[in-house]
Amino acid sequence: MLRDFAPRDRVQARLEISGRGLLRPPTAGVDIRGDGGLVVYRGGLRRTVIEPRGSESAFDAVRRTLAQS
Numbered sequence: 535m536l537r538d539f540a541p542r543d544r545v546q547a548r549l550e551i552s553g554r555g556l557l558r559p560p561t562a563g564v565d566i567r568g569d570g571g572l573v574v575y576r577g578g579l580r581r582t583v584i585e586p587r588g589s590e591s592a593f594d595a596v597r598r599t600l601a602q603s
Contacts, residue, residue: 541568550578553600560603562596574599 550563562584565573572592575581576599586595 542571544568551596551600553603555603560600562599564592564596 544567545565546568547566548563549566550561553560553562560576561578562574562576565575567573574584574586574592574595576584584595584599586592587598590598
């Protein structure tokens with residue numbers, strides 16, 4: 535029943551931003567993992583991982599995702 539989680543499996547902090555929209559505004563964010571890694575995602579309840587392109591930072595990927603929606 536009890537389970538140990540590796541630091542990379544734990545979310546230490548989450549930054550989530552919602553864009554403009556009436557019914558379902560686009561949502562994207564960044565999870566900061568226990569090992570210091572960043573995971574970029576889009577969606578609120580159903581999160582989809584987004585891979586940054588080229589030399590794009592995690593926050594640039596969030597900006598791009600919100601601008602496309």
